[in-house]
Amino acid sequence: MNRASGTFKRYERDRENPLRLEGAQIFQIVDAPDGKLWVGTQYRGLGRFDPDRGSFTSFAGDDAAYHPDLFATIDTLATEERRISAILQLGDNVDSTRAFVLDKETEVLVVSLGEGWTNGIMADYGWVEDVTGERLWQMEWEESLFAGGVPYHRVQVGRLTLPKGRYRLGFESDYENSFGDWMEGGAPEHPEYWGVQLLKIARSEVPVLDTLMTPLETLGLLDDEVISLYNDSRGFLWVGTSRGGLARFDQESEKVTAVFIDDNLGPYTVDQIHEDQLGQLWVTDFRFGLIRVDADSGPVERYGVKDGLPPELGMMMEDEQGFFWLGGRGSLVRFDPRTGNVRTFDQWHGIQTSYVANGMVAADGTFFFGGNDGFGGNDGIRSFDPRTIADDPVAPPVTLTSFQLFGEEVTRGADAPLQTAISVAQDIRLHHGDNDFTFGFSALHFTRPERNTYSYKLEPYESAWSTPSTTSTVRYTNLSPGDYTFRVRAANPDGVWNEDGTSIRVKILPPWWRTVWAYLIYGLLFSGAVYSADRFQRRRLIARERELTRERELEQARQLEKTHKELQQTHLHLKSTQNQLVQQEKMASLGELTAGIAHEIKNPLNFVNNFAELNEELTTELRETFDANPEAKLADVLDTLSDLAQNATMIKQNGQRADSIVRSMMQHASGGVGHREPTDINALVSEQFDLAFHGKRTKMPGLSVERRRALGEDVGEVAVIQQDLGRVLLNLFGNAFDAVARQSSEVGGDYKPFVSVQTRRLEKTVEITVSDNGPGIPAEHRSKIFEPFFTTKPTGKGTGLGLSLSYDIVTQGHGGT
Numbered sequence: 001m002n003r004a005s006g007t008f009k010r011y012e013r014d015r016e017n018p019l020r021l022e023g024a025q026i027f028q029i030v031d032a033p034d035g036k037l038w039v040g041t042q043y044r045g046l047g048r049f050d051p052d053r054g055s056f057t058s059f060a061g062d063d064a065a066y067h068p069d070l071f072a073t074i075d076t077l078a079t080e081e082r083r084i085s086a087i088l089q090l091g092d093n094v095d096s097t098r099a100f101v102l103d104k105e106t107e108v109l110v111v112s113l114g115e116g117w118t119n120g121i122m123a124d125y126g127w128v129e130d131v132t133g134e135r136l137w138q139m140e141w142e143e144s145l146f147a148g149g150v151p152y153h154r155v156q157v158g159r160l161t162l163p164k165g166r167y168r169l170g171f172e173s174d175y176e177n178s179f180g181d182w183m184e185g186g187a188p189e190h191p192e193y194w195g196v197q198l199l200k201i202a203r204s205e206v207p208v209l210d211t212l213m214t215p216l217e218t219l220g221l222l223d224d225e226v227i228s229l230y231n232d233s234r235g236f237l238w239v240g241t242s243r244g245g246l247a248r249f250d251q252e253s254e255k256v257t258a259v260f261i262d263d264n265l266g267p268y269t270v271d272q273i274h275e276d277q278l279g280q281l282w283v284t285d286f287r288f289g290l291i292r293v294d295a296d297s298g299p300v301e302r303y304g305v306k307d308g309l310p311p312e313l314g315m316m317m318e319d320e321q322g323f324f325w326l327g328g329r330g331s332l333v334r335f336d337p338r339t340g341n342v343r344t345f346d347q348w349h350g351i352q353t354s355y356v357a358n359g360m361v362a363a364d365g366t367f368f369f370g371g372n373d374g375f376g377g378n379d380g381i382r383s384f385d386p387r388t389i390a391d392d393p394v395a396p397p398v399t400l401t402s403f404q405l406f407g408e409e410v411t412r413g414a415d416a417p418l419q420t421a422i423s424v425a426q427d428i429r430l431h432h433g434d435n436d437f438t439f440g441f442s443a444l445h446f447t448r449p450e451r452n453t454y455s456y457k458l459e460p461y462e463s464a465w466s467t468p469s470t471t472s473t474v475r476y477t478n479l480s481p482g483d484y485t486f487r488v489r490a491a492n493p494d495g496v497w498n499e500d501g502t503s504i505r506v507k508i509l510p511p512w513w514r515t516v517w518a519y520l521i522y523g524l525l526f527s528g529a530v531y532s533a534d535r536f537q538r539r540r541l542i543a544r545e546r547e548l549t550r551e552r553e554l555e556q557a558r559q560l561e562k563t564h565k566e567l568q569q570t571h572l573h574l575k576s577t578q579n580q581l582v583q584q585e586k587m588a589s590l591g592e593l594t595a596g597i598a599h600e601i602k603n604p605l606n607f608v609n610n611f612a613e614l615n616e617e618l619t620t621e622l623r624e625t626f627d628a629n630p631e632a633k634l635a636d637v638l639d640t641l642s643d644l645a646q647n648a649t650m651i652k653q654n655g656q657r658a659d660s661i662v663r664s665m666m667q668h669a670s671g672g673v674g675h676r677e678p679t680d681i682n683a684l685v686s687e688q689f690d691l692a693f694h695g696k697r698t699k700m701p702g703l704s705v706e707r708r709r710a711l712g713e714d715v716g717e718v719a720v721i722q723q724d725l726g727r728v729l730l731n732l733f734g735n736a737f738d739a740v741a742r743q744s745s746e747v748g749g750d751y752k753p754f755v756s757v758q759t760r761r762l763e764k765t766v767e768i769t770v771s772d773n774g775p776g777i778p779a780e781h782r783s784k785i786f787e788p789f790f791t792t793k794p795t796g797k798g799t800g801l802g803l804s805l806s807y808d809i810v811t812q813g814h815g816g817t
Helices: 068-077 203-213 516-628 634-669 681-699 722-747 779-784 802-813
Strands: 026-031 037-041 046-050 055-060 083-088 095-102 106-116 122-130 135-138 153-162 165-172 195-200 226-231 236-241 246-250 255-258 270-275 281-285 289-294 298-303 315-318 324-328 331-335 342-345 358-361 367-370 382-384 398-405 427-430 436-443 453-459 473-477 482-491 497-508 677-680 706-711 717-720 754-761 766-772
Touching (some): 026 226, 037 226, 068 195, 068 203, 083 095, 083 165, 106 203, 122 153, 122 195, 153 203, 165 195, 226 270, 236 270, 270 315, 281 315, 315 358, 398 482, 398 497, 436 453, 436 482, 516 634, 677 681, 677 722, 681 706, 681 717, 681 722, 681 766, 717 722, 722 802
Parallel strands (some): 427 497, 706 754
Antiparallel strands (some): 026 037, 037 046, 083 195, 095 165, 106 122, 106 195, 122 135, 122 165, 226 236, 246 255, 270 281, 281 289, 289 298, 315 324, 324 331, 358 367, 367 382, 398 436, 436 473, 453 482, 482 497, 677 717, 754 766
16 A cells, blocks of 8 residues: 555465465565565465565475465366376275376376375375386475475475376375374365376476475474564564464574474464563463563563453553553453553443454554454444553552351351451461351452452462452362461552552461370370380390391301411411422532532542552552561561551541531431531531532533632531531522622623631621622612522522521521521
């Protein structure tokens, strides 16, 4: 409409041009920033219309769909002359094919409406195949579009150029959701297409059909029925839908952001959208009332019938004073968004329609509104100037008018619940059985008293005020004993509330079995029972604990006995192992002595052999002397006998020397316990020094070591176990010879190895010192050299027991250090 000329220009849809105005019902139109118009439609979501060019762009919702004019075009094509073949309106569990023949190359349109699942599997679908069974076209989930009803309904339209020949049209369905037996959620938008059909088209129709078959651009709305639009001060377009709540549309990026939607709280059906003078966004919801929405986070506040608003809100306008005028079922209300106060206008004020659905604000500030059958409605158009409407500012006093027990009025009396009139009483005392009572109350405002409204609550039984209403009584039943406070407030017909109202305290006495004295008795009985039970349980637990303790002690004793036996066995095993190791060490050292003993025993054996040969010669010479001269001189005979005796003495001494060496070796190899006996320490030291050297030379023939002796003359004899002390000396000397031999092989050159031994008598002890000029013992090893099995020799060269046994012999066997 051109306001200046008063003329109209009509924009109509054009089936030949699908870019013209959408054919669906239009709910609302608002300006777009670029001079175009945003249009809310019934089925095709949000549209953008260019009045200058007459072009229309449709933005579909979340699921893409065909242009609605496509199906109108299909209706015109689906005639007997155009339909080549069809399998339509089938039931469950169908697998059907129909053959057809083309006598020339033909342009065809294939239309299939069926059912598919979001996992990509088609349940009800059609196809076209040749005589070999090769499918030339088949309905697929990815290519099909939403067909209305439940989300599983799918439709697909395709265009083919088929050469001359024979073909088959096919359709298959599963066991549910077939034609006429739809799932809960309803039938598709074009149920008559359920199945598959093949239509003949002309080449001149191809461009229009291709355009209509192109899926419309999707916008992302949760519902395609857009019933309200609003441009806010930030440049956003707010879109209200019939079943998809509220969405924010960025007009630059054309992106949609869905605002919080809750089926139980709203927004759900957004009839009106408005930004108030403070920049706050409000919506009316047919089901949930008035909702204030944060542009980013969603709903903030909700007002409904309980707050005094009419049900089924439709209209919302704001006047110059910042009040909202809201229309709904039965009344028109003025809502103050700053305080939440509500004033109701109904038929008493001249509202002559049962539902205030539409309204507008004139340029002069006058409000016009009408009913639910369009702007005017059956009852015509109403108008008023909100600036001329004044409120009655007087808040009505509130008083209690009656009090009933079990539906009967309570009379005053000394023993009655009421001592004075209910209007001035402050307390009511009731027996525990008197828990069914009714309060009557009244607002002392006598202009339209039937329009006075009340709200009440019984604390702490109720925490929130009741929904305002004109009812002036309230009944409570089955209340538990306790202390309550009944409060009631009232508002005059213009919605001015007396927030203080009036109140009265109600005390419902408990029965005797719930009094303080009864609880004290219960407590004493309970304490006695607990004490008796505790004593019984304590004795029971003590007896049980004693039994468990005795069993644990017996088990511990058995375990200790078992452990003791195991330790004894382990000790015996360790002792046996230790003795075997000691004996093995003895035999190892004995093996090293063998060569030295052989060298030592060779000298006395040589003496024995030499003197024996000499005695043999003397005896032969004496015999020859007697044979030649029986009268030989006695002096010569005696002289020869003297030589024989002297030689025999020497044989005896050297035999005893050999015997001593053998006995020393046997003592060294003995595994028994020796006895202390006076021993010449120097002799023992010299003997073991020589034995160790000769033993090493048999293993290392090239060994050349200077042996130094510094034996104190005053050392004398000491009571020792010879074989044990000899073993200690032999081990020390052997280690010293090994050390200098290893040093000599590593250093060579001018290195001259020596091993020395020194004896001296101290005040109460005898000190034996063995030293050498070998590499010495590293500092980090010195604290470990007496530990069993520790050795600094290469692997396989030592057992690690020699110094450990020597240490035990000296410290434990001889009290030394």
